[in-house]
Amino acid sequence: MGLILASASPRRQELLRLITEDFTVFPAAVDESLPPVLSVQKAAQYLARKKALAVANEYPNDIVLGSDTTVVLENAIFGKPKTPEHAAEMLRQLSGKTHTVITGVALAQGERVSSFQTETAVTFYPLTEEQIQAYLATGEPMDKAGSYGIQGYGALLVQNINGDFYSVMGLPVAETARALQCFCKGNDVL
Ligand SMILES: Cc1cn([C@H]2C[C@H](O)[C@@H](COP(=O)(O)OP(=O)(O)OP(=O)(O)O)O2)c(=O)[nH]c1=O
Numbered sequence: 001m002g003l004i005l006a007s008a009s010p011r012r013q014e015l016l017r018l019i020t021e022d023f024t025v026f027p028a029a030v031d032e033s034l035p036p037v038l039s040v041q042k043a044a045q046y047l048a049r050k051k052a053l054a055v056a057n058e059y060p061n062d063i064v065l066g067s068d069t070t071v072v073l074e075n076a077i078f079g080k081p082k083t084p085e086h087a088a089e090m091l092r093q094l095s096g097k098t099h100t101v102i103t104g105v106a107l108a109q110g111e112r113v114s115s116f117q118t119e120t121a122v123t124f125y126p127l128t129e130e131q132i133q134a135y136l137a138t139g140e141p142m143d144k145a146g147s148y149g150i151q152g153y154g155a156l157l158v159q160n161i162n163g164d165f166y167s168v169m170g171l172p173v174a175e176t177a178r179a180l181q182c183f184c185k186g187n188d189v190l
Pocket residue numbers: 006007008009010011012027028067068069070071080101143144145146148149150151154168169170
């Protein structure tokens with residue numbers, strides 16, 4: 001029995017390595033559309049479970065970790081930008097406000113699945129159009145929820161966080177380590 005990370009995210013791979021080097025990567029290819037009745041607060045955990053179960057179905061003997069990070073502002077989900085202008089528009093909306101980054105984490109083995117989510121409040125400085133364009137020019141926004149990376153140049157946008165930095169980056173490392181221990185003992189994670 002091994003551990004599989006069902007993620008194409010290089011950040012998640014980097015963060016999981018803080019827990020263990022002994023895992024393989026098998027990105028989950030799932031439809032990330034959301035049921036209309038699902039609240040935005042539950043979307044990240046819903047998608048984390050969907051990713052983990054999709055890969056667990058392929059590898060029923062292994063433990064599979066799936067995760068999803070969403071940026072939520074005023075009850076709207078900001079996913080990964082489709083174009084640079086879409087990214088700029090997200091950053092204009094996030095400017096000077098506090099949003100919530102929700103990261104869902106799911107562990108699955110066969111049909112067994114257990115999950116949790118963490119929420120971090122992130123406050124942006126008010127951003128000028130010049131700052132937004134300069135950040136876009138780094139290329140960093142394009143593969144990240146909310147069009148920013150707190151671990152990179154995006155650090156310059158952030159005035160304050162309240163919660164887990166690593167959860168914003170893509171994986172709440174300490175909680176995931178403890179969840180893995182619980183799951184491996186046959187218990188639910190939280
Ligand atoms: C908010 C924020 C997100 N991100 C990244 C983490 C995730 O890679 C991405 C959120 O998109 P996700 O859909 O959660 O993950 P992904 O598509 O990159 O990978 P996979 O679905 O295969 O697991 O945004 C950062 O790197 N830094 C940040 O500050």
